[in-house]
Amino acid sequence: MAVAMPKLDDAVLARRAEIVAGLKHIVPGEGVIASEEAMRPYESDGLTAYRALPMVVVLPETTAQVSAVLTYCHREGIKVVPRGAGTSLSGGALPLGDGVLLGMAKFKRIRAIDFENRLAVVEPGVTNLAVSQAVDHAGFYYAPDPSSQIACTIGGNVAENSGGVHCLKYGVTTNNVLGCEMVLMNGEVLRLGGSYLDAAGYDLLGVVTGSEGLLGVITEVTVRLLKKPECARAALLGFAASEDAGDCVARIIGAGIIPGGMEMMDRPAIKAAEEFVHAGYPLDVEALLIVELDGPCAEVDYLLERVQEIARGCGALTCRLSNSEDERLLFWAGRKAAFPAVGRISPDYYCMDGTIPRAQLPLVLRRMQEMSAKYALRVANVFHAGDGNLHPLILYDANEPGELERAEEFGADILRLCVEVGGVLTGEHGVGVEKRDLMPAMFSETDLKQQQRLKCAFDDSGLLNPGKVFPTLHRCAELGRLHVHGGQLAFPDLPRF
């Protein structure tokens, strides 16, 4: 593990047996897991390069139990790491050796479906896909669709502000949640928002969404439901150069078209995907675009024609339109299998997640090729082209000494490049532990301190998911001090309390 985690608290570890007993008192039966063997499945999340056994795993079933567990841990000074399905790609749910892993998997109920108000009230352990499945019969769905949607949970989606391939048109999690119930580290239970659009007061739900489990534990979520589009069709467009594909994307948006999905793959990704699923991708192109239009059939047909014209104008070598649902799904099959496809051509791969201003794509791809040569590691790219979210897949072999470290350095260089060209470190996977130490590439010390002060407003003990997101931990008392700048203080020597 290349990243330093908070120092283990020996005093807490020495009290492990007592703590396990205390937790069993709150969550009876099989809700407390303390044996090493049974805790093993919780030792990492989707970022498997990082592993740690928690001190103990607790699986509460009610908000009251969550509140009691947090109250207990707050009082006893015990760290807590919340976890949904553990699909985080940034180590957001990485356990702490002296911490309680609070698994929310038993919160599996869909509490209410309200088609009139187009919303559903669900517990955080419900999977993303299960929400859509529960409302499918009435022609509704829940829009954010991270690629892990079969496994990832709504609670985790809120924590990470998850996106998906359709988010340019339909938004990410934060645009699709209306309310939540959450428990603060001190055990207080709060309700934010509800069954209406504009919540009162500060938009705390907006800041809790994407807070990576550092501000509170979500125990219920109210999500918006959307009507499923009547039709969806896709265009498969191949280009001789990534510049042409980028130009095509810009012109589609310039023409006022916001596709439901717009994905790009580079040559190595195309080749790996085609060899894996035989989607019929052209192998003689440098860049492939999948452009999906959804909505009323009349609109989709009309806009798809326009997209085709634009693509031809950009010198597309391949231009195929899906003429059946099977064909549309086939176009997507390669893209959706891109990660496992790359997994077939390399023992291991490391998935990055920067976002860039789209116009910078050719430059970023070129610089990435130079880095690829420097680090002697191959890279394949899949790209949410509409919103500039880039997923470079760095190919390496963990059994080769030094390759993982090289891959991590390569990845860090890519993310620094993203920031350098005006982009950001992470578009949808989160900072977690993975990108924690890169935060200073994007934020100043002042920026980070202000964020940490906000953390203190929610959790002044710093016990909730410490070691994630922020490269340096500060005590809240220290952060709270007011430093007056620039010598404007009338009486600089006056004692202040």
Added chain:
Amino acid sequence: MAQNVKPRDAAEVEQAINEAIAGGKTLEIVGHGSKRVIGRAAQWDMTLDLSGLSGVTLYEPAELVLSAKVGTPLSEIETLLAGSGQRLAFEPMDYGPLLGRADGGATIGGVLSSNLSGPRRIKAGAARDHFLGVTAVSGRGETFKSGGRVVKNVTGYDLCKLLAGSWGTLAAMTDVTVKTLPRAETERTMLVLGLDEAPAGKLMTAVMGSFADASAAAHMPPTLVKRIAAIAAADGSVTAFRIEGVPPSVAHRAALLEDLARSYGRLGTLDEPSSRELWRGVRDATPFAAGGPSGGRDVWRISTAPASGAELGRALTERVRAEVLYDWAGGLIWAALPPSDDAAAGLVRALVAERGGNAKLIRAPASVRAVVDVFQPQAPALAALTKRVRESFDPRGVLNPGRMWAGV
């Protein structure tokens, strides 16, 4: 006499706030002051006028992004976007008519600080959903940034969301970045005439659950219909739906909506210019304009569950003699009440609480705003958290203290 400070750039904003901190002064933050009378009637030592920070600094239509200094007039941004066939999709309302101020007085900073939106809120979201990046000076006198200039970003806490709708109580923003989107090629509005609130509410619910994909849905009782020129000729109430998009799509969805609505009442349609006029009127709540027949009434803005809107509106009409305008398919209620000492705050909030939602007193004399909660009161745990959040940005209470809640 309150002192007025007008910084010319972001560095001077930081300086001004540091001076206020050092001098133990409080600051009222204003752009062009178009929403100055919204909020609790509180007193501040000095005014921090941000209108000197003006100008668009970046606009890249193909990237769907625009950055501007915080005091840039909204109208300047909207004109610039229109030139590239784009717009702010959340359709920010203009409080000018309602508050008796000049039209078009908003700045982009004010729009974001108050998390404005308009009828398209139901489809496109509010200002907070389009707010990508910010640089601001906290009440600690420190310049910080959050977010970025790309539309997809989860790096660090999303402080843009928190600043949106914080009414200048956390930080003074200096530079902002927002998402822009293409304008619809065409629009049309379908009218259903003569419905009472209850069937209008049912119809709006049905339309929002259909493939019609309306970008606005509103209901106006007869009295209010007469006050919007685009529909003034209608006899009785009007329930209106806006359909936007490319021509074949608009035609298809309008036909679908007609099929759905035919059994409810008589149908009508508005062409593009009239449609724009109608929705500008709904957006700005012009039936309650300060200069109009209801100009003396107190105005509440109520967010509730859309399907409860009609029933809540009915109750407000009966219990507090409100005139009611329904937007957001019933989810937004503008209620204008006869003048009183307390704007009937207790009863209004009790009626809202029964159905879920919140109520903000947008327009009332200062004497009323001094004695009732203008913003929705909060449960103790939430109020305490709100106070801590405020203090994490502004521990001394320098920026707009008391504007949202007493003591915050």
